[in-house]
Amino acid sequence: MLYDFRSFVNPGRYAFGKGSFNHLGELINKQKNENNDWVVYMIDTFFKDKDEVINRIPTNEKDLFIWIDPKDEPKTILVNEYRDKILAHQNTLPAVVVGMGGGTAMDYSKATALMVTNPGDSKDYQGLDLIKNEGIYNICIPTIAGTGAEVSMTAVLSGPEKKLGIKCDYTIPNEVIFDPELLATVLDSDRFYTGMDCFIHNVESLNGTWINAMGKAFAEKSNELCEEVFTNKISNRLKADEQMMVASIMGGNSITYAQVGVCHALSYGLAVVLGTHHGVGNCIVFNQLQDYYPDGYKMFKKMQALQGVEIPSGITANCTDEQLDQMVEVSWALEHMWNNVFGPDWKNHINKPTIKDLFKRM
Structure with missing residues (x-):
């Protein structure tokens, strides 16, 4: 194989094992400061009525919840909408964007965390190394296993003309929580x-x-x-x-x-x-x-x-x-x-x- 040299990146931190989800608040608090003290939660709609899970998420009144419907593939137009919603929510940027669910929720969180700090339309970043600025700190929490989105340098998106990922070193989540208990209700x-x-x-x-x-x-x-x-x-x-x-x-x-x-x-x-x-x-x-x-x-x-x-x-x-x-x-x-x-x-x-x-x- 002939290819260009590349030094690959993996997620910065992992937490693996039963009960790991209980420590989400600790990980978020490490990223907060007096100027950036709120969180965006992009959560699979499957958990909307699962109080036993939602009540364990460490939220406050400043935080923003965005429910992600996993039935449809991630779309560039929705990434743009979510970005605009985040920028209008507070006068400061969030400290963390959390993506919780399957590949759809995680890819949305990865892409949206990048678009908050990069101008323009997300469709223009479909490709390799087109993102110029590091995104908001991103924590991914897979609740189904197999997509690999939680460790991938790609956020796969369907745009108006093509399905192609935003792919670069910045797309990799900063932190991943692997808790097998969250997979118990998967069909x-x-x-x-x-x-x-x-x-x-x-x-x-x-x-x-x-x-x-x-x-x-x-x-x-x-x-x-x-x-x-x-x-x-x-x-x-x-x-x-x-x-x-x-x-x-x-x-x-x-x-x-x-x-x-x-x-x-x-x-x-x-x-x-x-x-x-x-x-x-x-x-x-x-x-x-x-x-x-x-x-x-x-x-x-x-x-x-x-x-x-x-x-x-x-x-x-x-x-x-x-x-x-x-x-x-x-x-x-x-x-x-x-x-x-x-x-x-x-x-x-x-x-x-x-x-x-x-x-x-x-």
Whole structure:
């Protein structure tokens, strides 16, 4: 693999283990000062009526709550709206932006924390190293395991023209709280889809041309953990959730040192045109990729059968040619992903009609 030198960044601090969430207030107070003494909480709407969790969040009258609906993919237009809401809330900047939930809530918190200190429209920062100013101190609290958003240098956003992340060293959360108790209420189907997001991007990393020893080590161990969880080798739910949190950390680190591939390129097309949620979209796409990732596909189908999860089918059956072509264009534009799959001459190995045929099968 040929690539530019880069010194990679990981989250500045981790807190891992049962009960870690109880210490959120201590971590926030370390960042407050007399000028910046309030907090923005960007929380998954799942917790809106979960008083047993919400009452544990250390809030005061100055703080701002923004509820994040996880049904839709993160959008640049909403990042801009959340930024404006924060800037209008107090006369000073917040000390901390907390993102709590799945990948959607965490990516919104990462992107919004950056846009508070960077001018303009968030769509103009979709790409690599376009952010110039460090953002507000960001604490992420995953409540589902698999996306890797909590350790990723990317905040994935759907803009008016493309789905592409804000990706730079500043996007990495400053601090992450990993508390497996927060995963206890995750639905079995959501647990599977998000876990498979982790499994799939590991498969793509391991089979890509960009893989190196560091990325390989993270991806192999991450998938070992995923397979133990989803082939039911761990009967204790808390221990399984704790293990998936570790798998998510390692999977997120793997794609920092490597790259995703065919599945993610196509799932971005589904997300932009049909609004398909990321984890579900990856499973829909991977269900058609036995020719590209045969070993990973076999394990995926084994885990699916054991978990009893039905993967949606026929979602493109009523799509127009225009919609299918738009999906193709979104996917085709993700050159770095195709480069990872096939190498710099990737256009000699894949074409738009082949991609369109894959979408038609979904």
